Amino acid sequence: MRFNENQLTTPYFMVDEKKLIENLEKAKQLKKISGAKLVLALKCFSTWGTFDTIKPYLDGTTSSGPFEVQLGHETFGGETHAYSVGYSSHDINTVAPLSDKIIFNSLTQLATHFEAANPFASLGLRINPERSVAGQDLANPTRPYSRLGVKQDLLDLSIVDKVDGFMFHMNCENKDADAFIEILDYISNTFAEYLTHLKWLSLGGGIFFTAPDYPIEKLALALKAFSEKHQLQLYLEPGEAIITRTADLVVSVIDIVDNNKKTAIVDSATEAHRLDTLIYNEPASIGEASADGAFPYIIGSCSCLAGDQFCETQFDEALQIGQKLHILDSAGYTMVKLNWFNGLKMPSIYYKRVDGEIELLNSFDYQDYKDSLGKG
Structure with missing residues (x-):
């Protein structure tokens, strides 16, 4: 396919x-x-x-x-x-x-x-x-x-x-x-x-x-x-x-919250999908960001943990709900640490070959979540 x-x-x-x-x-x-x-x-x-x-x-x-x-x-x-x-x-x-x-x-x-x-x-x-x-x-x-x-x-x-x-x-x-x-x-x-x-x-x-x-x-x-x-x-x-530098975690903006600072909430979480960002307090880098951008945002997760955010950065244009963002350099200590915190959807894993063909290596659904917690 x-x-x-x-x-x-x-x-x-x-x-x-x-x-x-x-x-x-x-x-x-x-x-x-x-x-x-x-x-x-x-x-x-x-x-x-x-x-x-x-x-x-x-x-x-x-x-x-x-x-x-x-x-x-x-x-x-x-x-x-x-x-x-x-x-x-x-x-x-x-x-x-x-x-x-x-x-x-x-x-x-x-x-x-x-x-x-x-x-x-x-x-x-x-x-x-x-x-x-x-x-x-x-x-x-x-x-x-x-x-x-x-x-x-x-x-x-x-x-x-x-x-x-x-x-x-x-x-x-x-x-x-x-x-x-x-x-x-x-x-x-x-x-x-x-x-x-x-x-x-x-x-x-x-x-x-x-x-x-x-x-x-x-x-x-x-x-x-x-x-x-x-x-x-x-x-x-x-x-x-x-x-290093071989993989992105691709997410979508699902809401924008304005509380003195604008937070773009994405359909992912550091605690579940990019745990080292949280553990080591090392902000992620966003592919679409701009060092001189005039539109600053917190890139926040959709978990319930108050401090769960990917980074603070800025963009050349205002972010839109539904827009995709690429969280760069997301291969190391990510897929091996994935977890089901908050029952969030687990990211699928794709492999883009040299010829441009994209292979699905794995995807996860509700049954995987359920089976990780017990067998009926």
């Missing part, structure tokens, strides 16, 4: 394959120069209808929970990396046969599940390097009292008898190559006695190498030098870097 974008019913996500490939070509360049392998972080983006485009460029997937492990194994292939802050025995028995690598968050988890996991996968341990680049404290994995990873003072060399690799995840939207290389050098020097005994090392995600003007070659050469120095296979776990 052919879809005309002008006739699609809002709200919906539109993923653009052409823009996705532009990011993937940068990932290809990084891999070629550095020798590192890249695994897609499913916690950020799990829309598996796009995986046929992504698979030729990346080496597999990495997870943060058991269902992501299964999804990566079934729909992506390549290497399946399993990580979780905490596995139950049931979790390990489920994910171990599906995984190429299993990374534990603590020494206790490693000891508890070693026997069950070891026959199936190469085992790793997450390390807290106590240094990071993260703009938001909420997303800082080395914040005070962090539960994420093992600090160096709790390690001894006997650990290398149980694990083949370490994982350091200490970045969040880090666009500064020099800041990352500084931490890389710190890891190289501080953990050298361990790195000598390991086979692989994951440096996590949060490295925004697809940002405009990012010095990819500089990053790649630093990774290559590190890998050669310590004779390790390096992994990166990009999520946002792969899908």
Whole structure:
């Protein structure tokens, strides 16, 4: 069935394959120069209808929970990396046969599940390097009292008898190559006695190498030098870097309320459809907005939460009820966080191919809402 974008019913996500490939070509360049392998972080983006485009460029997937492990194994292939802050025995028995690598968050988890996991996968341990680049404290994995990873003072060399690799995840939207290389050098020097005994090392995600003007070659050469120095296979776990600027959340203005400021109410909500906008207090960007526009509006949601709004911005012309707006850069941490708050309609998900053809990847109705809350 052919879809005309002008006739699609809002709200919906539109993923653009052409823009996705532009990011993937940068990932290809990084891999070629550095020798590192890249695994897609499913916690950020799990829309598996796009995986046929992504698979030729990346080496597999990495997870943060058991269902992501299964999804990566079934729909992506390549290497399946399993990580979780905490596995139950049931979790390990489920994910171990599906995984190429299993990374534990603590020494206790490693000891508890070693026997069950070891026959199936190469085992790793997450390390807290106590240094990071993260703009938001909420997303800082080395914040005070962090539960994420093992600090160096709790390690001894006997650990290398149980694990083949370490994982350091200490970045969040880090666009500064020099800041990352500084931490890389710190890891190289501080953990050298361990790195000598390991086979692989994951440096996590949060490295925004697809940002405009990012010095990819500089990053790649630093990774290559590190890998050669310590004779390790390096992994990166990009999520946002792969899908940034590839998708819009398209909404419609359904009312305009004037209470000292004009609010355009749209048929969507940050709390239900773009949760990170609310959690991190990061205003969304609207495609139709104008920096010099003479018509200011709050873009408000249709949820009952008083502070639920997408942004404040301005337009060249007054908004009209029924008008569509494109909420930009809406792929990362959106579709994986959708929920049924207020019983709002869930956005459909479309995929615009390079040739202009639009595919429906998924749509949701009342029965989906009902089934999520119980079975009759």
